[in-house]
Amino acid sequence: MSFKQLFSSKRRPQVSCESCSLGRLCIPQGLSEHEVELVSRIVKTHRTLSKGDHLYHSGEWFHRFLALKSGTVKLVTVDGSGNEYIVDFVMPGELLGFDGLSGERYTCSAIALETVSYCELPPHQLERLGREIPKLSQILLQLSGSQFQLGIQRVILSRRQADERLAAFLAHLSERYRTRGFSPTEFRLSMTRQDIGNYLGLAPETVSRLVSQFEAAGLIQVQGKMVRILDLDGLLRFCPQ
Amino acid sequence: MSFKQLFSSKRRPQVSCESCSLGRLCIPQGLSEHEVELVSRIVKTHRTLSKGDHLYHSGEWFHRFLALKSGTVKLVTVDGSGNEYIVDFVMPGELLGFDGLSGERYTCSAIALETVSYCELPPHQLERLGREIPKLSQILLQLSGSQFQLGIQRVILSRRQADERLAAFLAHLSERYRTRGFSPTEFRLSMTRQDIGNYLGLAPETVSRLVSQFEAAGLIQVQGKMVRILDLDGLLRFCPQ
DNA sequence: CGGCCGCTTGATGAGTGTCAAGCGCCGTGG
DNA sequence: CCACGGCGCTTGACACTCATCAAGCGGCCG
Numbered sequence: 001m002s003f004k005q006l007f008s009s010k011r012r013p014q015v016s017c018e019s020c021s022l023g024r025l026c027i028p029q030g031l032s033e034h035e036v037e038l039v040s041r042i043v044k045t046h047r048t049l050s051k052g053d054h055l056y057h058s059g060e061w062f063h064r065f066l067a068l069k070s071g072t073v074k075l076v077t078v079d080g081s082g083n084e085y086i087v088d089f090v091m092p093g094e095l096l097g098f099d100g101l102s103g104e105r106y107t108c109s110a111i112a113l114e115t116v117s118y119c120e121l122p123p124h125q126l127e128r129l130g131r132e133i134p135k136l137s138q139i140l141l142q143l144s145g146s147q148f149q150l151g152i153q154r155v156i157l158s159r160r161q162a163d164e165r166l167a168a169f170l171a172h173l174s175e176r177y178r179t180r181g182f183s184p185t186e187f188r189l190s191m192t193r194q195d196i197g198n199y200l201g202l203a204p205e206t207v208s209r210l211v212s213q214f215e216a217a218g219l220i221q222v223q224g225k226m227v228r229i230l231d232l233d234g235l236l237r238f239c240p241q
Numbered sequence: 242m243s244f245k246q247l248f249s250s251k252r253r254p255q256v257s258c259e260s261c262s263l264g265r266l267c268i269p270q271g272l273s274e275h276e277v278e279l280v281s282r283i284v285k286t287h288r289t290l291s292k293g294d295h296l297y298h299s300g301e302w303f304h305r306f307l308a309l310k311s312g313t314v315k316l317v318t319v320d321g322s323g324n325e326y327i328v329d330f331v332m333p334g335e336l337l338g339f340d341g342l343s344g345e346r347y348t349c350s351a352i353a354l355e356t357v358s359y360c361e362l363p364p365h366q367l368e369r370l371g372r373e374i375p376k377l378s379q380i381l382l383q384l385s386g387s388q389f390q391l392g393i394q395r396v397i398l399s400r401r402q403a404d405e406r407l408a409a410f411l412a413h414l415s416e417r418y419r420t421r422g423f424s425p426t427e428f429r430l431s432m433t434r435q436d437i438g439n440y441l442g443l444a445p446e447t448v449s450r451l452v453s454q455f456e457a458a459g460l461i462q463v464q465g466k467m468v469r470i471l472d473l474d475g476l477l478r479f480c481p482q
Numbered sequence: 483c484g485g486c487c488g489c490t491t492g493a494t495g496a497g498t499g500t501c502a503a504g505c506g507c508c509g510t511g512g
Numbered sequence: 513c514c515a516c517g518g519c520g521c522t523t524g525a526c527a528c529t530c531a532t533c534a535a536g537c538g539g540c541c542g
Contacts, residue, residue: 077393079481085396099393101386107393130378137371137378144385145342151392152318152340152348155326158399159442162530193489201400203531208490224489224539240320403498434521444499449522465507465521 016040025093025179026067027121027139035133042129043067044120055096055110055118062100064120068092071116072190074199075099077108086199088150089113089191091176097123098147113190158201160240165200166210167238170220174229185229257281266334266420267308268362268380276374283370284308285361296337296351296359303341305361309333312357313431315440316340318349327440329391330354330432332417338364339388354431399442401481406441407451408479411461415470426470 017028017040028036046069049055055066055073073090077099087108090096096118099108130137157165178184189196193211194204214220219235221228229235258269258281269277287310290296296307296314314331318340328349331337337359341347371378398406419425430437434452438445455461460476462469470476 077397079397081481083400083481085393085400087393087396098386098389102383102390107390127375127379131372131375134368134372137382138368141378141382141385142343144382144389145339147389148339148385148392149343149348151389151395152326152328154392154396155328156318156320158396159324159326192487204488205490205532206530208488209530212490240322240324445520446500446522447498449520450498453522 017043020069022067022069022093022180026095027136027143030139031133031135035135038129038133039136042122042125044122046117046119048115048117049112051112051114053112053116055112055116056100056106058106058109060106062097062104062106062123064122065095065097065126066110067119067121068094068096069117069119072113073110073116074113074191074195075108075110084198086195089199092180095121095143098144101144113195156240162200162202162206163210163213164238164240165202166196166207166214167219167235168240169196169200170214170227170229171232171235171239174232185232187227189225189227258284261310263308263310263334263421267336268377268384271380272374272376276376279370279374280377283363283366285363287358287360289356289358290353292353292355294353294357296353296357297341297347299347299350301347303338303345303347303364305363306336306338306367307351308360308362309335309337310358310360313354314351314357315354315432315436316349316351325439327436330440333421336362336384339385342385354436397481403441403443403447404451404454405479405481406443407437407448407455408460408476409481410437410441411455411468411470412473412476412480415473415476426473428468430466430468 017023017026017036018033020026020028023029023036027039031039044064056064058076058078068090070092073096074086075088075090075096077085077087079085087099090110096110097106100106126136126140130140157168160168173187173189174184177187191199192204193207196202197204197207200207211220211222214235215222217234219229219231221230258264258267258277259274261267261269264270264277268280272280285305297305299317299319309331311333314337315327316329316331316337318326318328320326328340331351337351338347340349367377367381371381398409401409414428414430415425418428432440433445434448435445437443438448441448452461452463455476456463458475460470460472462471
């Protein structure tokens, strides 16, 4: 641990969930003020990492949940042949670590796509606190259930045509930015075309072609990583459901 | 409720988890005898349904977990256009209802593929009991985490070639029958080729062709729904990882 | 300013979906 | 018990989507 980190943890011995703007997305949703304070006490100092850094590694012992405060993270798993599979992109207010829940170790690596900051939640203390705050166990179970829902959405998506997948991906991103108070029509893609392709089960070339195609159709406007959505309804018309 | 069911629930006011042969697969894993008894008390009379019956419907209120005792169930979700997507096949000892966890309603329908019997677990009582038995909350969270793992496995599978997918599917089935004390080399497929195709993201024709291909290669032997695995290692050589 | 990596666009082919037709098994009803 | 009907399964022919290979461009970071 660097001197700077020591210093910082001395000045900020605990993170305040009460003042965190992401409360309603993160764990505190539905907890009373007092309960949030109790949770706040077991949250470890929040850290910062740079693009490309690992928040945790696949195979490492599952020893913490992470609550993302800023930046974007990709969740990657690797098969025996070394092929990488992007399982999810994680945005501020969302929890990381569910891939460690079923066994003793993480099955994915969490990698920062840009500078990220996050809080740490030790599962054992969370569990212990859950006995005092039943609602907390419930929230945790519910969040875990949402991960299952995401899996179902992926199943549906993986059966659709390439253009529908990309449209749904962009619409989903837009929606997530909106709920976080950012512009839903203009944002930066923090992942590469290859990452998008990997996530959607498409070759990066296909993603590139479709982006150009959407642009030609007047649905979006693209300059490198910046995206402007011109016709969200048009995009949504592509999407399943 | 029929007279027969009334009668049966009188003779068997509660199901005994203690005597259930699936204990080590189901919830009781890792609980003490006394704890299992407490769980046993909130388990509702176990029911029986026939092929094609719904254990629960998509959109229905999430009011119970189900523990499958015998038979096979398919978990199906439907998109806005009416397309069906098989999310999972559930085997004895496994829990159903995780798709209701994140919201208030089930997002899938659970449909019996053959005669099934199952137990019912009210989530509220399970939750309440979780305060007395912390280990129970932990197990539930862990089981929910396993669902996430299954999702990851599906992601990996969906990126592989058709033959690898089918090989992995058969090998997985074999493994699951083995852990349940059935023959891992000879079993009946309780789902149609169409169901398998839907689950694997393949056309039923493709499944049929691959089955024939595997048979020609001497890996399996098939007669309608009955499968005999002749060369499990050969099948596993197809599988990712 | 230079090099590298990521992005774009084109040409081609493989894998698998789709359409079509025939078979056979199973359950039903006469 | 047998005949019939239907549905699920199999196999073939063809089309189409998308991956792959290849080459050139451009932006970002060192």
